[in-house]
Amino acid sequence: MVRVIGKAAISAPFDRHDAEAVNSAGRRSQYASRVKIHPKTTDGTFRRLKWAIMAVTLAVYYISPWLRWERPGSAPDQAILIDLAHRRFYFFFIEIWPQEFYYVAGLLIMAGVGLFLATSLFGRAWCGYACPQTVWTDLYMAIERFAEGDRNARIKLDAAPFSFGKLRKRAVKLALWLAVAVATGGFWVFYFADAPTLLQELLTGTAQPVAYITIAILTATTFTFAGFMREQVCTYMCPWPRIQGAMLDEHSLVVTYNAWRGEPRHSGRKKAQALALKVGDCVDCNACVAVCPMGIDIRDGNQLECINCALCIDACDAVMDKVGSPRGLISYSTTGLYAANAAGTPARWNWRELVRARTIIYFSAWVAVGLVMLISLAGRERLDVNIVADRNPLFVKLSDGTIRNGYTVKILNMKQEPRRFRVGIEGLPGAAMASEESATAPSGAIIVEAEADKLRAIKVFVSTNDPTARVDEATRFTFVVTELSTAGDAESGRYGAIFHGEGEEN
């Protein structure tokens, strides 16, 4: 690499930054202490996009628990609520019981495949724009800038000896950080309890200890992760940078320094031109380095640390405008395009690159999981019955030789209204059913009342004097549970059970 350092920079139309990438390729060591990064602020398309996404994601996080959704009966009226105490998950019109947790598994699969899809389309778009670590770090950096000034001011402040001015700036920054951290932890708990009630309890000191502990833990993690660890979380703690290598291909959009255009870089272009050297578009102003929140030099190439936030694109474009070169020296590009351009065949990105086997497969899988969930959610039963046979003793012989088995019939009424069910049996010859806890209908079936949104367990005895069923070790029969409802939406189900006889031995 030819590097000419001359005095021609005097008349340069752009600022040259005295910046060296903290995590540049040459400086990386496996066991190095963290060197603080002082990212410079920037403006441009991607910076504005990041502000917008930050506003939306933070709004979603802070507003969601306060949305109300009226539900019938005693069910809570909070739109999004994870009710751990009562083992329910509410999401607008959806109510999920613990045994329906597979819906949450489905959501996680969708999130995972969605991440794969986004990565193969736009590289690490998640990391650069939407990841909470990025959003909160960005927010903390904005606060830092407000309290201590931009890059150079902060570097100067760090180096300055102790003074009351420094103390004040630091105190303002840390206080604001702490406030944001408390709010972050504080709003997390609102997803797990009625938000207005909990807020009142939190303020009066009467909330459950677990609420305060959760807030304290999340306050601590937010404060350290967004305030002090920042890029270290992405580089060392998060597995995603390692996984992304398998997700990216030559068509994925990644933030790329177009070295084929920029090199050889010269800080003193005119002098270099005068010396008739080959001159690339890169003016080596280090703007891309100064703004990088990860402390890397994008000109080192595609690298693990890069979260693809594209702030270096904004910084470089501004400089290119000033020096009169075309924008896009650093741009979203693909390794395929890069190789083609480097080989001398100009190529431009086309949206058709988004449609390829990999993205189609990810998209199809994502849609398939979503559809399966939607369909099963639309048609899911709001009645579930579990038949638990007594196992000790398996059977009881009564004085007239009749064999009796005991069962616990568990009726899960998952609707927000009380319901009545008729529980009968089929397929067991000579059988009679009785329960001490419930009325017996003339047909031999029993009528069970189930409270709204509750499990009703009822003990029933089934007995038969049928010669075959008495002796057979296991006779299969069926419990038939039918809702007694005048409305057209009555549910019913058939549930298999086994009747245990004495066996041949006796």
Next chain:
Amino acid sequence: MANIERDEVSGTETTGHEWDGIKELNTPLPNWWRWTFYATVVWGLGYTVAYPAWPLISGATPGVLGYSSRQEVANDIAAAAEAQAQWAERIRATSLEDILKDEELLRFAKAGGAAAFRVNCVQCHGSGAAGFVGYPNLNDNDWLWGGTVDQIHQTIANGVRYTANADTRDSQMPAFGADGVLTAEQIGDVANYIVQLSGGQADQAAAGRGGQVFTDNCVACHGEKAEGNKELGAPNLADQITLYGGDVAAVSAQTAKPRHGVMPAWSDKLDEVKIKELAVFVHALGGGEQAAATP
């Protein structure tokens, strides 16, 4: 200490120890680790002063805080008893028949009875209350001493053939064989008769002869139809449930030289509330009888 040697590769000091040309680097523990270690030592010493720790010849140092795990358990039990006190009081004050009618009280009594059963009764009656040879099955509808909740309560409270209790359930079947009341043939005949009554495999001819033996010797206690007598604890011989086995050999043995089970009187050991809860629990196992309607 005069010659501190530095390792060229790592730049770390050596300890000056050398084995076969290999020198040990001086890499001390990190300070945070060392001070944490000292802190745990200090904390550990403090702990042994505050809590029971140092073994003595009998027992251990009590610790200045006076903590005792036994006392903690005792406190927990006392707290639980206090929490249940109002329920226990209601059970004490309510008659058994009324407990059966009160859904809330019934649920509490059944749960308490189930717990007491697991501690006190499973040793003989089995964890499922299904009994064993000589130990009655409590799930069925055949009761030696009666199956209403009050009768069950009396049996649990006073025991069976438990001589230390004056009100115990007591009865004794004569040893028809051992005492020479009946001959071996007669015993065989009556055993066949009884087995036939309850629908088992029996010798018709012997059973025919046994009918007269039964009428002459057994009806006083077991009744003319062998239906038993709960006042005397005489079992129903016509049903399909037997305590000591239902074939001819088992019935013959029980006639010749009867075995008699003993159950302790639980009023010696359990309080009134627990016994009531047990009675309710056993009554609800599936064979409980309704009290005869009193006019």
